[in-house]
Amino acid sequence: MPARPRCFSRLRSGSALLCAIVALLLTGPRTSLAGSRVLDADRHHLRIEGPREWSTFPETPDADRLEITFAANARSTEQSLRLYQEDVKQSWRVTLNGTELGRLTRDENRMVVWFPVPGGTLVDGENRLVIEQQTSRRSTPDDIRVGEIVLDDRPLSETLNESTIELTVHDGDDGKPLPARITIHDERGVLQTAGATSNDHLAVRAGTIYTSTGTARFGLPAGTYRIFAGRGFEYSLASQEFNVQPGESIERTLRIRREVPTEGYVACDTHVHTLTHSGHGDATVQERMITIAAEGIELPIATDHNVQIDHRPFARERGVDRYFTPVIGNEVTTKVGHFNIFPVPADAPVPDHTGENWPDILAEIQQATASPVVILNHARDLHSGVRPFGPARHLDVVGENLSGWPIDFNGMEVINSGATQTDPMQLLEDWMALLNRGWSVTPVGSSDSHDVARHFVGQGRTYIRCDDTTPGQIDVDAAVDSFRAGRVMVSYGLLAELTVDGRSSGETVTATGDEIDVDIRVLGPHWVQADRVELFMNGVKIRETAISAGDNSLPTGVKWQGRWTIPRPPHDVHLVAIAWGPGIDGSYWKTAKPYQPTSQDWQPRVFGCSGALWIDADGDGSRTSARTYAERIIEDVQGDLPALLERLADYDEAIVIQAAHLHRLAGGSPIDPRVQAAGERLRRGFRRYFEAWRETQQARSSAAAE
Template sequence: MFRTHDMTATLRTLATLGLLCLTCRAAVLTAAEPVIVSGRLHHLRSGETREWEEFPRDAEGTRLELGFAATVNETEGTLELRQQDVRRNWKVSLNDRSLGELTIDENDLILQLPIPSGTLQAGDNRLVIECAAKPDEPADDVRVGEVSVWAQSINQRRREAGLEIAVTDADTGRLLPSRITITTADGALYPVAAEPADRTAVRAGCVYTADGRAILQLPAGRYVVYVGRGFEYSLVRQEFSISEDERRELNLTLRRVVPTDGYIACDTHVHSRTHSGHGDATVEERMITLAGEGIELPIATDHNVQIDHRPYAERLGLLDWFTPVIGNEVTTKRGHFNIFPIDPGAALPDHTVENWAEAFDEIEATPGVQVVILNHARDIHSGTRPFGPKLYNAVVAEQLAGWPLRMNAMEVINSGATQTETLQLLQDWMGLLNRGYRVTPIGSSDSHDVNRYIVGQGRTYIRGDDTNPGGIDAAAAARSLVQGRVLVSYGLIAELTVSGEYTSGDLVPPVDGELNVSVRVLGPDWVTPQRLMLYANGELIREAMIFSDRAESRVPGVQFEQTWSLERPDFDLFLTAIVVGDGIDAAFWRTAKPYQPTSPHWLPQTLGCSGAVFVDADGDGQWTAARSYAEQIIRDSDGALPDVFAGLSGRDSAVAAHVAHLLRLSRIDLDSADITALAAEADPPIRAGIDRYREAWRQNQVAQFE
C-alpha cells in the first residue's frame, strides 16, 4: 500500500481510494464503457534515494495497490494504464495473477495488458504494481496510473477505427520512409496496430514506415499525429478525432529543410536485438527505422559480430535510401570500440584480451578497418570507466595505467547514453587534441530499440558525396572521417569556417591581420538553439546567446549566423564551435535522460559541434599541439622554474596544464612555495591551467582509494 511520512496525505490517499472503490462498485464492465480504477498518476519509487529532481522528495510508496469492483470477465479484457519514466522492472498483477510488467521505457506512454478470461471477480478486485528490481539496483522514480479496465481484448480495442497515412516529399512528390508518432491529446504515446506488418516497425505510439504508407488501427478518440524523417526534415503536427467504425485518410508532406549538401548522414553505432541479443529492434525493423530517420551511412556495430545489413535492406527494397557498412562493436572488459569498414568474411578481433594494447593489435589487424572509435568513455561497463578519474586524467589526456590511446575517433555524444554534464565528452575530446592525438569527434545513437532510444538521433555528418544515398563510397567516407572532416549533430549543427574557406579537419595557413571566424547554426524549426560557443585549445573564447526569431525571411534550416574577428595567434591552436539548445520533451523525438546519471539534477539539451579547424600560426606547414609547446618550454628552461614561467608568458591554459603535468612527472611539488609564488604572478590563463591540472590530479589520487 502507499507509504508516506505525512499522515494527512495518507488519509487523503486512502479516502480517495475509498471513493474510487465506491464509484467502481456500481460499475458494470461493458464493451462501451471501462471501469475506471484510478483517474490520476501515482509517484512510486524503488530504492531509498530520489532519482531525479523533477520528482517530489518523498514518493507515495514503493508499490501501488488499487481496489475496484467489477463483474467476472467471460472473455479476454484489457488493462490500460499510463506510465512515465520507467527504467526498472515493475510487475503488474490482478487478483494475485500476473498480467505482465510495465514497459522499460522512460517515455510517457499508454500500456495495454491482456486480462485473461476469468481473472476479474464479481465484486472486489485488487490491482498491484510493484518493483521487481534487485535491492542493489539504482533507484527508479516512476509515475503510473490513469488505470482503466475494458471488456474488449487489446485487438478489439485497437480495431475500432482506421487511419491511412501517406507521407510524400514536398519537392519531388516521392513517398518517403518516415516516422509517425501518435499520442493522446495530452501527449502520451498511444498503442496502435499498423499494416502492412512487414513494411512497418511499430511500438507504443510509434510507427516507422518503409515506403511512406501505413494503415493504422486504433480506438475511437482524440489524438495528435506527428510525422517526420529525422533531423534534416520538417515536422508535421495534426490533431484529429476519429469515431468508432470510421476510416480516415491523411496525406502529409515533408520537406528537407536543413542544408547538409556535401555531407553524409552517418550513425556509427547501430544495433539490433537480432544480432546483439538485447534491446527490442529486429534487424528488419532496424532497416526500416534507419530509412525513416534519414541515415545515409549506417554502421552495423553489434557486439563482437560482423553483420552485413545489405541483404536485409535489399529484401525490404531500401537500398536506395542508405549504404550499409559492416562494422563491429568490439566489446572488451576494458572498453568498447566501434570499428569499420570491415571486409566481408574477415575474422573477428579477439574481444577477450585484457588490455588496450592487445585490443588495438587485434583491431588494426582486421582487414579493411580504417576507423577506430572509443565508445561512451565515461560510462561503466564490466567495472571499467575508461575516462573516469581512476584510470584517466582528462585535463592532459594521461592514461594512468599506461594503456595506449590508439583510437582515431571518440564519441562526444551518444544519444542512447547521454551524460549528466552535456559537454563532458567534448571536453575530453579537446583534451586529447591538446595532447597531440588527432582524434575525430563522433555523434551516434547506440540504438538497440525502435523507439526508446531513436536511431540516428545522435549522428555524424561526414564531408563527402551524398548525392546518391544508396551508392556512397564507404571507404572514402571513412578516410574523410579519420581526417576530421565532420560535423556532430544531436538536434543541431555548428558549422565552423575560418578565413572564409577552411572547415573541420583543415589546416589554416598563417594570415595577415585578424583571423575571421564564422559559424552557421543549422537545424529544423522544431529544435531551438540557445547558446553558441567558440573554443580555442579547449578554452571558451567567444559566445553568443541565440534569441529565437522565426522570421520568414530566414534561410530555412539556418537558425543563426555569427562572425568573430580574432587577433592573429602567436602559436598554433585548434578552433571548434559548439551549440547547445533546448531539449525535446515531446514524444516525436524525445531527448533521453542520462544513461548512468551522476546527479539527480539534469538539464535536457540538444547539441551540435564542428570538428576541429587547425591553425598553423607559425607557418611551418603543420599543426603543433599544446603538449609539444609545453615540452619545448621544459627543455628550454633546463629545469629552472622562473624560466619555465617566463616561457609560459603569452601562452594559454592548455599549455600551462601540460607544463604542470611535466613538472609533476619531474617530481616537482606543484603545491610548493616556489610554484605557488610564481603562479601568483602569472597571467590568469596560466594560473587557471595549473589549477585545473592540480585538481584533476587530486581527483586521480582520491579515486585510487574508492
C-alpha cells in the same frame, strides 16, 4: 463494490494511508465508454527504497508499488486493460490475480499502454491488480508515475481498432511517399498506443509507427488525436489534429521536406544495435532497417556486441536499400572499454574481446580486421566496473591515460544519445584535451540505439564530408578517409559549421595576417531552437553569443550565421564551434535523460559541434599540439621554474596545463608559491591541472582501498 487502489510501502505507511483514504472516496466505478470501467482515476508516484532519481519528483513517493482490489465476475473471454505510465526506466510487472499481464514499457515518455486480459484471469468476487518493480539485491530505484487504469470488456484487438486511419507521408518537394516516423498523441499530448503491429513496412511501438513506404494503416480507440510526421534531424515536422468516432475510417496526408542544408555530407550513425544480434533492446534487425530509412541515416554502421553483421541482405529484403548504405562493424565489448570498429571485411574473424588492456585489445582488432576506424564509446560511463575516462584511469585536462596506454583509437563519442551525460560539455572537453595532447581523434555523434522508439536510431549522428547524392551507394572508402581526417560535424539536434578562408573541419589554414576571420553557421530544422554559439581555441572558450529566435532573414535551416575576427595566435591552435539549444520535450524527438546521472537536477540541451579546424600560426607547415610546445619549453628550461613561467607567458592555457603536468613529472610542484605570483592565465592553468591531478589521486586511492 468500488475499485480500491492501495499504495503499499513497508517504509512509508503514511503514504499508504493517504492512498487508502483517497481510494475510499471513490464512490464506485466510473465509465468513459460503454463496457469500460475505471479502476483507478488517479496517478501515483512509485519508487522502491532508495534515493529519488530526479528533483522533478517529490522526495517521498506515494509507495513502492500499487495494488488495486475490485469486485468483478469471472470471464471466459479476453478483455483489455488500459493505463497511463510516465518515466519508466526499470522493469515493472503488471499482474492480475497473480497472472502477469505484461511489463510497463521502458520509456521516459508519457504514454497510454494497453494489456490483454486473457479469459479466465478475472474471478468472481475480489480481484487484485498489482504494479511493482522487479527487484533484486542490486535493484536501482526508479521514479515513475502510473495510474488512470481502465478495464474494457472488449478484447484488445477490438479496443485498439475502434476506428481506422490511413496515413500517407509525402515529400513536400516532389510529392512522393517518403519513409517517416509517425507519432500519435491523444488530446492531452500523451502517446497513444495504436492498433498495428510491425510488418514488412512498419515498425510499431506504443505511440510510434515507423513506415518505410510513407504509408501506414492503423487503428485507434475513438477520440481526438494529433499525429506528427518527421524524418529525423534534417526534415521538417508536420502535424494534424482530428477526431474519430467508433467505426469511422479516415484518410490523412502529411507533407514534410528537407530543411537543413547538409549537401556534401553523409548522415552516419556509428553505433547501431539490434535485438536479433545483440540480445537486448527491442528492435529486430528487420525493424531496424525500417527505422534507419525513416530517420534519414545514410551510412549506418552495424555494431552489435562482438559479432559482425552484414545488414545489406536485410535492407534489400525490406526494400529500403536505396535509402542507405549499410556497413559491417562490431562493438568490441571488453572489460576495459567498448570500441566500435568499421568497416570490417565480411570474412574477417571476430576480434578476441577478452583482453585486459587497450594495447592488446587494439592490436587484436587490427590483426583480426585491419579496421581503419576505431571509436571509443561512452568514455564516461561505467561498464564492468570500469569508467575509461573516469579520474581513476584518466587525467582529463591533459588527455592522458594513467596506466600509460596510448590513445590508439581515432574516434571518440562526444554524444551518445542513448547514454547522455548530466553535463553534456564533459565529453567535448575530453575530446579537445586529447587534441591538445597530440592525439588525432575525430569527434563522434551516435545513437547506441537498441530500440525502435525509446532511444531511437540517428538522434545522435555524425555528418561526414562525402558525396551524398546517392544514399544507397555511398563511397565507403571515401567516407572513411574523411572520417579519419576529421572532416565531420556532430549533431544532437543542431549543427555548427566552422570555416576559415574556405576551409573547414579536419583541414589546416596557414595564418598570414594579424587577424583571422572565423565564419560560423548554426543549422537545424524549424522544430529545434538554438540559443547560444561558442568558439573554442585549444579547448578554451574565446567567443560566444546568444542566438535569438525568429530571424526570418536567414535561409531555411539556418539558425544563425556570423563572423568573428580573432587575433592571430602566437602558436598553432585548433578551433571548434559548438552551438546549443533547449532540449526537445515533444515525444516525436524527446531528448533523453542522462543514462548514469551524476545529479538529480538536469537541464535538457541539444547541441551541434564542428570538427577541429587547425591554424598553422607558426608557419612551419604542420600542426603542432599544445603538448609538443610544452615539451619543447620544458626541455629548454631544464627544471628552472622562473624560466618556465617566463617562457609560458606567451602561450595559451592549454600549453600551460601540459607544461604543468610535465613539470610535475620532472619533480616540480604545480602549487609552488612562485606560480601564485605569475599572471592570471598561468595561475589558472596550473590550478586547473593541480585540481584534476588531485582528483585522480583521490580516485585511485579510493579504488585501491575497495
